[in-house]
Amino acid sequence: MKKLALLLWLTLIFSCGGVSTSEKSQKVRISYSIDTVVIDSKEDFLFLKHDLSTFGISKDKRFLFNIDELGSRLEVIDLDSLILKEKIPFEREGPNGVGPEHIANFQVLDNGNFCFFNIHKITVFSPDLKKVSSHYFYPEVFENDTLPYGSEIDLMRGRINGTGSRFAGLNFIFFENEILGIALVDLEKNELKLIPTDKLDYLKELIYTTVYENGSKIHQIEGNYVDFFEDKLLLTTTAKNEVLIYDLEKDSLKSKSFHSKFTADIKKGNFKAETNSDLASRKRELEVYYGRLIFDESNGVFWRYSRESKSSNSNSPDFEYVLTAFDKDLNQVHEEKLEVDWTHVPLIKFIKDGMLYTYLNIEDELAFLRLKPTLNEN
Template identity: 35%
Template sequence: MNKLLIFSIVLAVAACGSKKQSDGASQTRDFSFSLDTVRIDAGEDFIHVNWNLMASDLTSDGRYLYNFRTGASEPALELINLESGKLEKVIPISLDGPNRIRSPYISQVYPQDDGNFFLSDGYELCLFDQAGTKLFALSYAEHDFEGEKLPADMRITLQETLSSDGETLVTLYGDQALEKSPFGVAVFDLEKRQFTYTPLDVFRELDPYRVSIYRDGMAVGGKFAAIRLMLKNDSLIFSNSAKNEVGFYDLKADSLSKKRFSSQYTSSEATPNASNRVETDQEYEQLLKKTNQDVTYGRFFFDEQNQVYWRFAKEMDRMTGDSEVYKTVLTAFDPDFNQLSEKLLSEDFVLPSKYFVRNGMIYTFLNEEDEVAFVRIIPEFGS
């Protein structure tokens, strides 16, 4: 982490060439970038960094980062003003009473344009105002929405995305024990209070990258390829951590398509597992070590100012003594997901779990002795 402190001095990085994608039109739009560091002042309070800002999201105007104190004994939502660089407000959230949340372990925060915000723990979605008053609640398993019902042996999984207007929640669904990859897409229309689901085999392609650990014949955990979802108009955009690709599912037309990419720096996909189950902790630890060295593709996130989608990828490059040295790649795609250019970042760069784009700059979270900072990647595109 200390190595990243050198990024407080802006570093000019030379541009590198792009490589053709394996699907879609070939284009060229190269970029260079520099780096700097900004820090957040928490004042007399503190910012919850225990979960590396994983339960946080940016407001649509880019002014605030809403960060939930997930797992805290006194849950709350923090409003971090990114313009002033200060923690501006803390909204307490109750675990009891009419404004309660089901669990202090929130996984998704969805800020709304009117200042309200949704909180989700993967089982329940709740809408709150700035006073912490609950305005709406949806239980995924026990909802009373009209329309279809999931089969009894199926459940909503932990992958979800909410439309920008807060009216449509799209999730995946699968088996009750979550032993297999998702079976399809489920849609909650929050405005009309309707529910539908559609089987899709495309997610089952990720079964070779999924392993469950069993104890006494029951699955108690596992390791699997992460699936990321975005909603744009009527199109569900999905990607995963194991393959260099992106998929599109048209919710209205019930049509499916994909684009595949290639990289001059990383493997085209992670290594499939030899088995889908392990029985001991030792086997599981060996599996985790192997998969952590494999290529991992991050989520796509859109840069309004530069009109590109960005995506990080990470893969072990080599061993230096007993230490693993990783390479991190930043790739730009146009709004139609045609690959434009990719850059290999410095070995000193450590890719965090939380990053987002604001004002054409990529903010990557840096924990500086439990204080919040962001290493910013500042791209510049050629003409």
């Protein structure tokens, strides 16, 4: 397989005209094109073990930075030319070390600084990988609010705002699988603000727990997405057609629910009846899955993928994929069932030049499926 960036599929153009229900009253038309490109890795191997779960994008969307945790290198990919530009080694130990722990999360700030997350610490580095600051998330280090006894802050799924001044993530009790609310941390003052909520209690009902003979347990849980947008904090999950909106200026939390005419609005949890964990995992995948809300600056809207299988047979799923648009105020504008035969989990990794990029692994090559939607109002 050639390692040059390839256009694998002929561009498909669709025009869909339906009227949105429980949305804006006017008619909406969506056209979209689809292609797939492969990154030219220059006969080298890219780290794809974790399906591009620890990566970041530069503010101008020119470069993608992927963490090679095993090789302790930062893979720099030019998204304009679709080639591997370089691999930059980073230190594990010493004054500029990221630490020996598992890198659970990674982010690129607006000024180009890199943020490495482990289970209890965020370390910020300059673009030349010199340490700028370290932020510890132990209960005793915070001013203002105090973490409830036995609870933690989820750094794996948390986010820092573009300026690097604030962090947000869930506050939860790990061993009880209980989400207490949202933790907001002022990284400059080391102040913690807790935002309690019971609006995520439904997630506890969707946990599948496997107990082994030695007493150890493994929990299968739903994903969640935390994002800063302007003066708001947005929290969504893979299990429900809803967004929690925290107003950073007004200190207020509200929820906004949506309705889909193509999928269920909440995961039913039928997989929990299975005694076999592998079968339960496969049946979980058949139920509705909501991806992350990603803002498209070129079109001024949020986009989100979702999917659900119309077949209950885990050996022969029949997935329907849906693309939904929301305006800046998170009003549902339109949803459209896509005429595709995909099998991958529908998760937008990032948006560049109005195209929604979804990660693919094609014969151990890094690839992206790109969908470019156009939203037109008649």
